[in-house]
Amino acid sequence: MMFGYSDEWWVLLFVPVVLWVPFGPFAMGVTGAWCARRPGWRARLWSVLLPALPVGVLAVDTVLPTDTWDEPTWWDHFLAFLAVYVGGITVLPWLLGYGITRVTRTLRARRNRAADPAVGG
Template structure:
């Protein structure tokens, strides 16, 4: 029992979810950069594990009240969650980090190769 309520253990899950909103794009952009810079399983695994807790906690909050699923506005909430939390905060920064780093590295390698020939 934290703060006097029996269900306050959910706070432990929602604190990372609330911090994911401002800092998640930075973290996902960094993992996208990391994936573009170093090959292997480790950076790709961290790209999946890092957002698992915050995005999973928010998804559980959206899905767990099963009574809401039968109402029509649940679909709008779910689509908004997909667009904002998964698309804009998690996937898009990763794609930008990876997508900007790969061409920049290729261009830099191309310039370095032509300069030495």
């Protein structure tokens, strides 16, 4: 598998990393919408726990081993990891799901309040 050894069990930790690329944005968008619809600790906890394994494993793989920190491209690779994997695949879809849900609910409530004669809108 990796590094020429087929008996390295820890390579299984990279399966969620690979699956996070196509499915992670959708999962984070759903959790963002969930946080916007039902604010509370449960939705927020899942928003943190869901990406913890894939992002954490890749972060450890990016940072370690420490002897590569002296390489001139290490900082560029780390910033690219933060921008693409953390920002683009994890945080941005969550923000879009949360923001779109909040705006939709606000506009719908405003429209319903204006159409309801009992409210006096």
